[in-house]
Amino acid sequence: MGWLILLALVALVLLALWKFGRVTGPALQFAAAGLLLAGAGYAWQGHPGAEGHYKPPPVRQKVPDTAFAETRGEMLGEFDNAATWLTLAESYQRSGDTKAGVDIIRSGLRKDDRDADLWVGLGNALVIHADGMMTPSAELAFQRAQAIAPDHPGPKFFYGLALAQGQKYDEAEAIWRNLLATAPPDASWREMVEERLAALAQARAMNLTVPQVR
Known part of the structure; x- marks a missing residue:
């Protein structure tokens, strides 16, 4: 699921750059390379299958009046x-x-x-x-x-x-x-x-x- 979301975001960004930002040719290729590099970093260090763990905020101990x-x-x-x-x-x-x-x-x-x-x-x-x-x-x-x-x-x-x-x-x-x-x-x-x-x-x-x- 993580990979599908990443690929969808890459496609959306490239489409927005091409359609709304008028980015074409070498500039579009450069942007695509940057997005692919980000994906490579995700593949190297990301852990999409890891379970999330909620860490509650520390509980401060109440003390009486000094x-x-x-x-x-x-x-x-x-x-x-x-x-x-x-x-x-x-x-x-x-x-x-x-x-x-x-x-x-x-x-x-x-x-x-x-x-x-x-x-x-x-x-x-x-x-x-x-x-x-x-x-x-x-x-x-x-x-x-x-x-x-x-x-x-x-x-x-x-x-x-x-x-x-x-x-x-x-x-x-x-x-x-x-x-x-x-x-x-x-x-x-x-x-x-x-x-x-x-x-x-x-x-x-x-x-x-x-x-x-x-």
Whole structure:
């Protein structure tokens, strides 16, 4: 059947060239030679008798909300421009498409590269995409957020979370303790930082990995 279809196509092409394209003589012979060469390639490498096999698209494993998604509203806010981008990115992360999560936040940064919350979100998204490891690009994103908003607790807090997830406990603890030391006594987020320090101490005492804070 494959050969019959190929021959029919060759005939149709030559007929169209002769009738509608006014191709005649040597030009028509040259076109026929090209079509025959294509047929020779098909005969050499084609497998018309092989059975087709449907290959389903890879299934991404759905994951629950990360600690970043659960706590960023308290630390960063929920109703600003950054929250819109971060919420969209998190929907892709939950479906397992971590690269799309990174790309969406980068799209937000192309519109406003002075948004510290988006830089924090990018750092977190890059850590998620790297299966919980702090990569150089993620670290740069967190540092950029801190440079833009040096007095905001969010960049430092979430940088500490990412470090703890990568089992860099000493660095995470130092950041969180410094954050508490410079925080106002009535800061609404003090308890959140204290809880993380307590979880870190408990994990060390039990010789466990700190629960992932992706």
